[in-house]
Amino acid sequence: MKITYILFLSLCLLLFPNSISAERPSLQAMINEAEAGGTVMIPPGYYEENITIDKPLSLIGERDVTINSCENAPVVKIKSEGVQLSNVLVEQCNEDNGDLAAVYVTGDQHHLSNLEIQSSQMGLQLFEANQIVVEESTIMGTRKENGVDLWKTNDTTIKEVKIDTILDGIYMEQSHRNTIVQNVIENARYGIHLMFTNDTVIEQNQSQHNFTGAMVMEAQNVLIKNNDFSFNNQNVNSQGLLLYLTSDVVAENNLFASNRVGVFIEDSSDAAIANNIFQSNTIGAQWKNSSDNSLVGNTFNGNVNDTQANESANNIIKNNYWDAALKLDIDGDGVSELPHAADPYFMALVQRIPEYQLFFQHPGITLLKQVFNGPEDELLRDLEPSMVYASSENGQKNDKQIILWFVDVVFILVSFIFIQKWRRSL
Amino acid sequence: MQNFCLSEIYTTIRQRSYYSFSILWIAVLTLLFMLQKSVPALTLYTNMTGTVMNIALYIIPLFMLLAGSFSISAEMENGQWRLLSTYPINTLEYVLGKIAGQFISQITVFTFSFGVSIVISLLTGGGITLKWVMLLYVFSALLMYIFLVIGFTVGSFVSTRWQSLSISVGIWFFLIMVWPIAWINVLSLFPYPWISPLMKISLFLNPAELLRVIYVITLDGGAVFGQPYDGLVKFWESPFSLFMLFNYLIVLSAACIFTSAFVLKRRRQV
Numbered sequence: 222m223k224i225t226y227i228l229f230l231s232l233c234l235l236l237f238p239n240s241i242s243a244e245r246p247s248l249q250a251m252i253n254e255a256e257a258g259g260t261v262m263i264p265p266g267y268y269e270e271n272i273t274i275d276k277p278l279s280l281i282g283e284r285d286v287t288i289n290s291c292e293n294a295p296v297v298k299i300k301s302e303g304v305q306l307s308n309v310l311v312e313q314c315n316e317d318n319g320d321l322a323a324v325y326v327t328g329d330q331h332h333l334s335n336l337e338i339q340s341s342q343m344g345l346q347l348f349e350a351n352q353i354v355v356e357e358s359t360i361m362g363t364r365k366e367n368g369v370d371l372w373k374t375n376d377t378t379i380k381e382v383k384i385d386t387i388l389d390g391i392y393m394e395q396s397h398r399n400t401i402v403q404n405v406i407e408n409a410r411y412g413i414h415l416m417f418t419n420d421t422v423i424e425q426n427q428s429q430h431n432f433t434g435a436m437v438m439e440a441q442n443v444l445i446k447n448n449d450f451s452f453n454n455q456n457v458n459s460q461g462l463l464l465y466l467t468s469d470v471v472a473e474n475n476l477f478a479s480n481r482v483g484v485f486i487e488d489s490s491d492a493a494i495a496n497n498i499f500q501s502n503t504i505g506a507q508w509k510n511s512s513d514n515s516l517v518g519n520t521f522n523g524n525v526n527d528t529q530a531n532e533s534a535n536n537i538i539k540n541n542y543w544d545a546a547l548k549l550d551i552d553g554d555g556v557s558e559l560p561h562a563a564d565p566y567f568m569a570l571v572q573r574i575p576e577y578q579l580f581f582q583h584p585g586i587t588l589l590k591q592v593f594n595g596p597e598d599e600l601l602r603d604l605e606p607s608m609v610y611a612s613s614e615n616g617q618k619n620d621k622q623i624i625l626w627f628v629d630v631v632f633i634l635v636s637f638i639f640i641q642k643w644r645r646s647l
Numbered sequence: 648m649q650n651f652c653l654s655e656i657y658t659t660i661r662q663r664s665y666y667s668f669s670i671l672w673i674a675v676l677t678l679l680f681m682l683q684k685s686v687p688a689l690t691l692y693t694n695m696t697g698t699v700m701n702i703a704l705y706i707i708p709l710f711m712l713l714a715g716s717f718s719i720s721a722e723m724e725n726g727q728w729r730l731l732s733t734y735p736i737n738t739l740e741y742v743l744g745k746i747a748g749q750f751i752s753q754i755t756v757f758t759f760s761f762g763v764s765i766v767i768s769l770l771t772g773g774g775i776t777l778k779w780v781m782l783l784y785v786f787s788a789l790l791m792y793i794f795l796v797i798g799f800t801v802g803s804f805v806s807t808r809w810q811s812l813s814i815s816v817g818i819w820f821f822l823i824m825v826w827p828i829a830w831i832n833v834l835s836l837f838p839y840p841w842i843s844p845l846m847k848i849s850l851f852l853n854p855a856e857l858l859r860v861i862y863v864i865t866l867d868g869g870a871v872f873g874q875p876y877d878g879l880v881k882f883w884e885s886p887f888s889l890f891m892l893f894n895y896l897i898v899l900s901a902a903c904i905f906t907s908a909f910v911l912k913r914r915r916q917v
Contacts, residue, residue, distance in 0.1 A: 457874070479870035503871075522694070525873070544694040570831075571873070574842060575873055580830075581872060583856075583859070624777050625765065632765070640759065646657070
């Protein structure tokens with residue numbers, strides 16, 4: 222027993238020599254000593270403590286700084302205003318208290334950057350805080366609580382944060398005028414989740430492999446632009462973007478690829494869905510009980526079903542590019558003269574038994590389609606389909622043409638030589 | 648076996664119909680490349696690549712079934728088979744040699760036509776990508792191979808070319824055209840939990856279906872099959888799947904070839 226204890230101690234000494242060294246002061250003592258407005262450079266090391274910053278201060282890790290705590294309190298608590306925290310690894314290992322955050326922020330005008338947060342509970346909590354900037358950080362969780370949690374927090378920017386394996390990537394409730402830019406969110410329940418939150422800008426984020434890419438609920442005036450919502454298909458209710466009870470949402474130039482549903486619009490009005498790409502989704506865009514929304518200038522490519530609507534009226538659908546549409550442009554204005562209506566037959570087949578989706582685009586299914594017709598009221602019609610797709614991306618074309626020529630010449634020469642040889646040998 | 652193979656190649660290449668195949672492939676493939684060119688290629692898998700694949704699926708299996716079954720039934724009709732039967736030939740060698748010879752001649756003319764079609768397509772403005780073209784070529788070659796083998800099995804059962812025509816068309820119509828309808832009808836007899844495993848099994852019962860699904864997955868379009876097939880799609884994206892496909896083709900062709908050789912042996916003894 223004794224030997225094991227000694228061995229364990231010496232192992233600890235070997236592993237964490239810094240934390241045992243007696244002369245080093247605690248982080249909290251360094252913070253307490255510093256004057257308001259000053260800067261504290263944290264020497265490299267492993268700090269096992271909970272700290273509170275309650276005056277304007279810059280707290281910057283020199284390098285390899287880890288702050289760890291399993292106590293029932295936030296590892297780092299920021300109050301007051303104008304606090305800067307940077308270049309620190311924060312570990313929260315409390316397993317019991319679900320409301321606990323690794324970093325808890327309240328007050329105004331704090332700046333958090335280059336943080337690495339690993340939390341068994343919540344990652345970063347912004348509670349009644351304003352004008353906060355969080356950038357270039359990573360948050361790793363255990364899928365139990367949210368990555369970044371905003372409560373009554375306004376005018377805040379969250380930029381270039383990588384969030385992985387959490388409940389909701391960025392959760393915002395009753396928080397207004399916030400900006401979410403260039404974040405990468407993966408393996409979450411909802412990548413970005415807005416509740417009773419207005420005037421939010423969501424731009425250039427990647428939200429992939431989540432149950433839902435972005436969930437916008439009871440929100441107004443939201444701008445969703447240039448994001449990548451892909452592979453959100455892990456759940457029977459998965460979608461790239463969900464709008465629920467929203468008004469005046471603008472979603473433009475986003476990529477919705479390989480989701481169960483690209484965009485799902487429910488009980489919402491005045492949403493403008495423009496110039497997005499819907500690629501390889503099971504359903505591209507779906508409406509339920511929503512009216513006065515518009516779907517203009519989008520590109521629908523390789524979706525199993527492009528659109529579907531239930532109990533929805535007065536939605537404007539025009540100038541979209543449908544790869545499945547028959548297109549005919551007589552007057553050369555870039556708009557096809559033939560209206561496009563999504564064919565609901567396959568949809569109806571697959572909704573009953575999802576396994577039949579394996580027959581998508583099967584040569585025999587075209588036969589079936591002509592025999593049966595789906596319910597007419599679920600048809601969405603684009604009266605002016607576009608001849609050209611909206612996106613500026615065109616990476617696949619015209620690459621490696623020289624290799625193609627080479628392969629081609631080899632094909633022709635080899636086969637030609639063999640045919641000649643066999644003809645002659647008779 | 649080598650003699651059977653070479654004589655199959657020589658007789659095939661001497662036929663006029665062989666060169667009409669070339670015209671057929673050039674016409675069809677050029678059309679397919681033109682179609683593919685006319686649409687934006689955001690990813691490899693689009694509605695148009697799906698259509699191109701479907702046209703290949705319509706035409707290649709039918710012609711290969713015919714070529715395979717005619718190869719044997721023509722010899723039955725013109726007396727070549729009776730002549731051969733007077734020699735102590737091994738029917739397995741006979742079948743293997745003929746399949747090899749027929750496949751080599753067919754793939755040669757297909758490769759030639761494929762090359763010419765690419766030239767036409769490149770000269771008229773490109774727009775096709777190397778990866779897509781090569782995948783289409785491999786997909787077509789595998790389709791040609793497996794349906795030739797099935798065609799030979801058909802040929803070993805019949806006595807005239809008319810019979811082999813009607814049976815080949817029947818098989819083609821069942822495996823390509825009515826396959827989904829047939830399966831949906833069959834599966835409606837089973838309880839719901841059986842549908843998912845039976846659908847996965849169904850893939851292995853129809854080589855055209857398996858190749859179609861693998862082709863869509865290699866074009867990064869696996870997501871169109873939806874959530875129930877995520878595991879399947881992941882599997883066919885892994886390198887191990889090539890080994891699996893190889894095994895599948897070996898087992899299927901062995902079954903076809905041995906059946907064919909066995910039936911011919913029985914018929915020779917009569």
